Amino acid sequence: MKEIILKLENERFLSDGEFRRLIEDDSEETARFLTERADAVKRRVFSNKVYIRGLIEFSNYCKNNCLYCGIRRENQNAQRYRLNKEEILDCCAQGYSLGFRTFVLQGGEDSYFTDERMADIISSIKSEYPDCAVTLSLGERSRESYEIMFRAGADRYLLRHETADSGHYGRLHPPELSLENRKKCLYELKEIGYQVGCGFMVGSPYQNTDCIIEDLKFIRELKPHMVGIGPFIPHKDTPFRNMPQGGLELTLKLISILRLMDPNLLIPSTTALGTIDVAGREKGILAGANVVMPNLSPKTVRKKYTLYDNKICTGEEAAECIICLKRRLAGIGHEIAVGRGDHIGFGEDI
Ligand code: SAH
Numbered sequence: 001m002k003e004i005i006l007k008l009e010n011e012r013f014l015s016d017g018e019f020r021r022l023i024e025d026d027s028e029e030t031a032r033f034l035t036e037r038a039d040a041v042k043r044r045v046f047s048n049k050v051y052i053r054g055l056i057e058f059s060n061y062c063k064n065n066c067l068y069c070g071i072r073r074e075n076q077n078a079q080r081y082r083l084n085k086e087e088i089l090d091c092c093a094q095g096y097s098l099g100f101r102t103f104v105l106q107g108g109e110d111s112y113f114t115d116e117r118m119a120d121i122i123s124s125i126k127s128e129y130p131d132c133a134v135t136l137s138l139g140e141r142s143r144e145s146y147e148i149m150f151r152a153g154a155d156r157y158l159l160r161h162e163t164a165d166s167g168h169y170g171r172l173h174p175p176e177l178s179l180e181n182r183k184k185c186l187y188e189l190k191e192i193g194y195q196v197g198c199g200f201m202v203g204s205p206y207q208n209t210d211c212i213i214e215d216l217k218f219i220r221e222l223k224p225h226m227v228g229i230g231p232f233i234p235h236k237d238t239p240f241r242n243m244p245q246g247g248l249e250l251t252l253k254l255i256s257i258l259r260l261m262d263p264n265l266l267i268p269s270t271t272a273l274g275t276i277d278v279a280g281r282e283k284g285i286l287a288g289a290n291v292v293m294p295n296l297s298p299k300t301v302r303k304k305y306t307l308y309d310n311k312i313c314t315g316e317e318a319a320e321c322i323i324c325l326k327r328r329l330a331g332i333g334h335e336i337a338v339g340r341g342d343h344i345g346f347g348e349d350i
Contacts, residue, residue: 001030008260009037013220019213023253031253038256038288041263046290048334051266051341052325053135054100054296054318056091057305058083062108064139065174068204070235070306071108077237079304082112085121087298091318092125095296096132098322101340103129104158104293106137113138115145119152126153133340135197140181143188150192157189160199160228164218165211172204186222195342197226197266202254203246204232212254220261226291227258227265230272233308248277252287259288266291266341275312282332291341294321 004018014022022030059082060071071078083091092103103125107113113121118138125134135156136149146157161182163169169179189196200215201207219227231246251273258267268291269284277283281292295302295313302314313321329335 001025001027002033005030005034005037005260008257009041012261013216016213019216019257020209022257023209023212023250026249031249034253034256034260035287038259039286042259042288042290045263046337049290049337050285050329050334051102051291051337052100052322053102053104053268053291053293054091054095054098055104055106055293056083056088056095057106057295057297057301058088059107059110059113060301060305061110061112062139063111064109064177066177067172067174067239068201068232068235068308070238070308072238075237078306081301081304082107082110083298083301085117085124088121089124089128091296091298092129092132094318096129098319099336099338100296101129101131101338102133102135102156103296104135104137106158109139115141115148118145118149122149122152122154131340133342140177140185143192146185146189146192146194150194154194156195156197156225158197158199158226158228159186159189160197160201161186161215161218161222163200163204163207163211164214168204168206168211171206183218183222186224190222190224195225196222197228198222198224199226199228199230201232201246201272202229202251203244205240205243207232216257216261219258225266226268228268228270229254229258230270231276233272233275233310235306235308245276248273248280248283252283255284255287255289268293271295271312272308275308275310282328285329285334286332292325294318294325 061080062071065073133155136154137158166179231251233245267289269281269289273280273284296318
């Protein structure tokens with residue numbers, strides 16, 4: 001197995017059969033060697049620096065009905081909220097003073113936030129904080145909409161592809177959503193000039209090794225700047241309430257595989273990973289991740305933005321979160337990087 005891992009490090013990709021062996025091998029020795037190589041590759045490019053992105057969950061209204069997601073349209077138990085422009089700007093002000101230079105506006109697909117309203121919010125943030133990057137994570141919109149928001153100043157867009165196997169995609173989503181459209185959005189975003197992030201849940205219902213291999217192939221084809229992966233965690237008010245959650249070990253292994261596929265990739269150690277294991281985010285960083293996305297949403301709405309059960313960090317203020325995070329990173333010999341942390345470019349060496 002060591003040869004396969006070294007081949008991945010040197011050639012940055014594997015055959016289907018090799019990927020299958022690596023993904024399905026659950027020996028400790030393989031896990032240890034994979035982590036070791038991914039950590040070495042990460043340190044060569046990023047040293048012990050971790051980028052922070054401030055997450056502002058500005059609306060949990062959603063017109064979609066994804067089977068896994070706690071803010072799906074049909075969840076009558078979700079208490080819906082949206083932040084107004086002033087509230088969003090307050091989050092940015094607080095975040096800026098805590099050292100954040102990237103703000104991620106994430107929400108459900110909420111038609112209240114028209115292109116005009118988004119453009120106004122984005123340009124207000126950019127004029128107050130010209131040294132900051134604005135990242136959007138608002139789901140699928142038209143090319144024209146993405147263009148308008150880009151012209152208003154948005155720099156980056158996160159849109160997880162969720163799974164690159166269209167049959168599997170169909171089992172996670174209602175019929176009106178398609179993998180084809182999701183991919184189309186990602187390519188359009190890239191063409192427009194956004195730095196783009198895709199990603200998928202690990203251990204989502206009906207996922208198998210073939211699906212994961214498809215995910216890795218799609219990632220190589222898209223060449224995103226960021227790839228976000230985290231374990232699937234069931235939410236009590238969704239059709240997947242009784243499905244098993246995704247595994248810690250498999251998530252860590254896939255973080256390491258992604259790191260070896262692209263030494264320069266931005267890989268967040270996600271909140272979902274920190275939810276299934278108390279030291280999950282630290283383990284993610286040690287497996288090759290280099291980004292964390294602390295929550296800047298007002299404390300009053302945090303519990304309402306519940307995509308899955310038992311989400312962590314819903315009771316703290318942003319300032320408390322950053323203190324906790326710094327302590328956790330120091331505990332594993334890492335520290336927060338200063339500045340926007342723009343991506344270096346797929347496959348480029350520095
Ligand atoms: N509406 C936006 C933002 C979605 S929320 C969009 O469509 O992109 C961000 C991510 O949370 C999703 O892309 C999904 O991968 C993840 N997520 C949703 N429900 C989840 C669950 N039950 N467990 C783990 N991750 C989940």
